[in-house]
Amino acid sequence: MNNTFFIVIGIAIVLVIIFIYNSLISKKNQVKNALSGIDVQLKKRSDLVPNLINTVKGYMEHEKQLLEAVTKTRTQAAQQKEGTQKRFASENMLTQLLAQLYVVAENYPQLKASENFLKLQAQLYDIEEHIAAARRAYNGAVYTYNNIVQMFPSSLVASAMGFKSQPMFDAPENETTNVNVNEKF
Secondary structure (H helix, E strand, O other): OHHHHHHHHHHHHHHHHHHHHHHHHHHHHHHHHHHHHHHHHHHHHHHHHHHHHHHHHOOOHHHHHHHHHHHHHHHHHHHOOOOOHHHHHHHHHHHHHHHHHHHHHOOOHHHHHOHHHHHHHHHHHHHHHHHHHHHHHHHHHHHHHHHHHHOOOHHHHHHHHOOOOOOOOOOOHHHHOOOOHHHHO
């Protein structure tokens, strides 16, 4: 009877470990899937940026530094390994620079009237919305995954099997600070 009890307990423990391991794999794959969703949108944006730069180049001779910064940051982001803090930082910087580009474009009435520019601007806005949605999905998957990696008893299996917490895709600092309305007027 004692041997049977220990065998049943042993089988139960093995089944729990298998369940936890499979759950960890499932959550890790959800994170990878969500990250690939971000990458698809970032690739679309990356492909659109050269067209945008070429469209505005002729109008914005005085804004050469900004255009060069957008191009350089786009290249840096594309060279970073997906899912890394450096990649996230580069993509956040590109988002900020593109926002600056649109603010500067307001000073060029001919550019704002350009049909090509307006189409590119609309496409980029749509892509930015998709990137935001993909970031939310990624962060939700990372939240769930990190919980299972860090909570007991699954943390025991996670650490034994080499599962590590994943970074969130945080918003750029300037997007999280309060806006000073007095500066806008």
